Amino acid sequence: MDIATLVSNAQALVAPGKGILAIDESTPTIAKRLASVNVENTEHNRRDYRATLLSTPGLGEHISGAILYDETLRQSAADGRSMVEIMQAQGILPGIKVDAGAKPLAGHEDEKITEGLDGLRDRLQAYHQLGARFAKWRAVITIGDGIPTSACIEANAHALARYAALCQENDIVPIVEPEILMDGGHDLDDCFDVTEATLRSLFAQMYEQGVVLEGAILKASMVISGSECEDRADRVEVAQATVTCLLNAVPAALAGVVFLSGGQGDVEATEHLQAMNALGDFPWPLSFSYGRALQQAALKAWAADPANPQQAQKKLAHRARMNGMAASGQYAASHEQAH
Numbered sequence: 001m002d003i004a005t006l007v008s009n010a011q012a013l014v015a016p017g018k019g020i021l022a023i024d025e026s027t028p029t030i031a032k033r034l035a036s037v038n039v040e041n042t043e044h045n046r047r048d049y050r051a052t053l054l055s056t057p058g059l060g061e062h063i064s065g066a067i068l069y070d071e072t073l074r075q076s077a078a079d080g081r082s083m084v085e086i087m088q089a090q091g092i093l094p095g096i097k098v099d100a101g102a103k104p105l106a107g108h109e110d111e112k113i114t115e116g117l118d119g120l121r122d123r124l125q126a127y128h129q130l131g132a133r134f135a136k137w138r139a140v141i142t143i144g145d146g147i148p149t150s151a152c153i154e155a156n157a158h159a160l161a162r163y164a165a166l167c168q169e170n171d172i173v174p175i176v177e178p179e180i181l182m183d184g185g186h187d188l189d190d191c192f193d194v195t196e197a198t199l200r201s202l203f204a205q206m207y208e209q210g211v212v213l214e215g216a217i218l219k220a221s222m223v224i225s226g227s228e229c230e231d232r233a234d235r236v237e238v239a240q241a242t243v244t245c246l247l248n249a250v251p252a253a254l255a256g257v258v259f260l261s262g263g264q265g266d267v268e269a270t271e272h273l274q275a276m277n278a279l280g281d282f283p284w285p286l287s288f289s290y291g292r293a294l295q296q297a298a299l300k301a302w303a304a305d306p307a308n309p310q311q312a313q314k315k316l317a318h319r320a321r322m323n324g325m326a327a328s329g330q331y332a333a334s335h336e337q338a339h
């Protein structure tokens with residue numbers, strides 16, 4: 001394990017004004033995204049869409065790394081350059097999703113456990129050779145009647161910690177992503193309690209497994225009201241609850257925290273990040289690792305005219321710039337109009 005390289009790559013991923021582009025949708029998930037814009041889910045279309053995003057001029061100004069799906073890491077664009085070469089030319093670190101998806105947790109109705117530890121050491125070695133320098137593993141926690149159970153929280157925390165230790169053994173920075181789903185009618189306090197319990201369990205397990213926190217990143221969901229909640233918290237309430245929860249449960253030694261968007265609107269996700277960074281300085285950089293909130297506008301523009309990728313690239317560059325500003329606490333709504 002090369003700790004100096006792990007730490008320097010982790011710090012590069014959360015460098016000031018930069019965040020991560022999540023384009024690691026599994027084939028069933030990208031099928032839904034493409035269907036929403038009436039595009040057929042073929043390998044050719046997935047390749048062209050993702051090559052368009054990664055080739056955005058100047059993308060490296062606000063994007064430090066991109067998380068890819070296995071297929072994308074092995075692909076080359078139509079011009080013959082590999083996706084990894086495109087990213088290297090942009091100064092963007094290649095990342096890879098290594099979990100095998102969230103499956104039903106035996107004996108626990110409506111709860112999930114993320115699989116993928118078997119054979120992971122060999123896969124990480126192969127991914128490192130292909131150019132990956134960081135990885136991601138997502139656990140899914142649902143809030144509902146009597147759930148999440150401690151069995152679900154602890155099983156997922158244990159798997160995340162074992163994944164993280166294996167990554168570091170292979171000089172790959174682990175991003176640990178315990179996503180508390182926004183689905184449901186729960187309120188902000190419910191989300192706070194579940195998020196705090198999940199993070200406390202995760203960092204206890206990471207300590208047990210000997211994960212070097214300075215070379216690891218948390219991909220967190222915000223503390224936010226459920227999408228069906230009747231009285232949803234506003235931007236400042238979400239920001240205050242989220243940073244309070246993180247300060248309670250996340251060790252200061254961690255390299256950084258990046259947020260997922262989880263179904264928020266693209267501007268909403270930027271506003272929440274800005275509201276958090278406006279609250280002051282924290283032990284870790286607070287940045288972004290958005291999937292949908294970075295891609296929504298770009299996907300629509302690309303689907304409207306795939307032969308003219310510049311429109312989609314302009315949309316992505318704009319959202320990356322807005323979120324880069326929010327990561328530095330310098331975003332304002334007026335910046336949206338400058339687009």
Ligand code: 5MM
Nearest residue numbers: 022024025026029260261262290291292
């Ligand atoms: C980009 O989507 C990622 C992969 O999802 P599946 O494994 O379900 O296909 C997903 O893990 C994503 O990175 C996170 O959920 C964050 O994305 P959002 O859209 O919530 O910011």
